[in-house]
Amino acid sequence: MKKNNQNKRCLEINSTIEYIFDWYNKKNTKLLNVITYPYNDIRIFRDLIVEVSQNSMSVLYLCNNENKYSEIIKYIRNAGTGVTYSKIKNGNSGDECIINFSSIDNIVNIKKYYDLIIIDDISMLSPYSSTEFKEYVDMLYRNCGKIILYTFEEIMNNVDTIYVGNYFRTKPFIEPRVITTRIDLNTDIPFVMYDYIRWFKKNRRKILIITPSGEKQQMVYDYYVKRLNIVEKMKVIKYERQDHDKICRYAFENKDNAVIIVSDRVLDDFIRIPDLDIVVYFSNDECFTYKKLVYLCGEVGGMNKEGEVLLLSNGVNDNIDQAKECARQYNKISWEKGLLT
Known part of the structure; x- marks a missing residue:
């Protein structure tokens, strides 16, 4: 086969x-x-x-x-x-x-x-x-x-x-998982996210949390560091542009521990990080176009990797729906061509 x-x-x-x-x-x-x-x-x-x-x-x-x-x-x-x-x-x-x-x-x-x-x-x-x-x-x-x-x-x-289908990948294109909640994401996270965080830590994953702005980035970073006090269990890094190479190198080389990177920007360089998962906070914000969301799925699945893209928000918009449809269509084409295992 x-x-x-x-x-x-x-x-x-x-x-x-x-x-x-x-x-x-x-x-x-x-x-x-x-x-x-x-x-x-x-x-x-x-x-x-x-x-x-x-x-x-x-x-x-x-x-x-x-x-x-x-x-x-x-x-x-x-x-x-x-x-x-x-x-x-x-x-x-x-x-x-x-x-x-x-x-x-x-x-x-x-x-x-x-x-x-x-x-x-x-x-x-x-x-x-x-x-x-x-x-x-x-x-x-x-x-x-x-x-x-x-x-x-x-x-x-x-x-x-x-x-053109997946001729250099044996795995399906990563389809995003949408998590909607009534909880105010400025101050808390839904219970299901705690399950994901435990799973990320257990499997020593590298988690890229992307927010729509520097203000939201600081808020999410503070939540994980001060409210959850998660730093005792895994490294939490606030992305700063001047530290880009150092952060990527740390995430790439630190294979034995889970790492959370909180960023306010979408960057292609993260495709090099192994065992990568992405959580998009406030994913229904207008700054997250369906194109950006689809490319984030490509980052997680790049180089034949497997991972998760979680779209966390208080609601679903057209960009989220279009991103999901794009990912489904990629896999439909590859399945029909018999390219996936």
């Missing part, structure tokens, strides 16, 4: 790459939307980037995760293509290179014509909505050959679209 699933995942990878190549080489359309879950792999684009660049055609790879630049560059070097590449910070530099890398934030500055533009919004959470991405595509459309959108949801209507 395990070998059969591996074969299906290999088939999914190969069929996806083949579809992308056929679209680029044979279809007379300019837009392709590749839809998948957050933090999926980018290797489905590597061979296309190499082929296009070897034909002396220009490529622009837009992504806010610079580690992906390095991954593609390493692949290009190993392929021995000899093509030139550079990272650009504005729309005018790097013109002499075949492949350019830049952040999505820089889209408004792109002026050069490119034969292929790949917009990767999967490898790192960006603040841009589907409406904003549509506007960005409109800006680039007339000054490029073709565009691939790599996104967690459908961006453009009536364009070529392919849904």
Whole structure:
């Protein structure tokens, strides 16, 4: 059964790459939307980037995760293509290179014509909505050959679209658990949270508590430290930006003890922390868009990990419902393709 699933995942990878190549080489359309879950792999684009660049055609790879630049560059070097590449910070530099890398934030500055533009919004959470991405595509459309959108949801209507399943994960995408309560979360937590905290401690989990503001962060931190006096049982850390690397390193290396990190921001770097669970306090706050909630689920499930995403609030809103639906759809696609064990 395990070998059969591996074969299906290999088939999914190969069929996806083949579809992308056929679209680029044979279809007379300019837009392709590749839809998948957050933090999926980018290797489905590597061979296309190499082929296009070897034909002396220009490529622009837009992504806010610079580690992906390095991954593609390493692949290009190993392929021995000899093509030139550079990272650009504005729309005018790097013109002499075949492949350019830049952040999505820089889209408004792109002026050069490119034969292929790949917009990767999967490898790192960006603040841009589907409406904003549509506007960005409109800006680039007339000054490029073709565009691939790599996104967690459908961006453009009536364009070529392919849904990609879990070809590098054996586990389902993490679906969030919603905990609603009438209790004032400014001063207390529901009883079920005590059960979760005991379970987190017993299993030496790393718990990331995310709040909508610095004020709420301080309140939640004080509650766990002073009211629950939980520091006698597990380490509680208040996230500060200047201590980011130290906090991540501590959580990553401290494998034998449970750790709680209370933060007021959503950060992709936490995907590296093993045994991670996330609790979103006041999850119905408008700052928690469904996109942010879906990417948090991706952080917990990244690198084939298993964990929980708990959405704690006094009510459910559209963002919570949409996040749950996105997660269900990812798993539905993967189950139908036979990719999950």
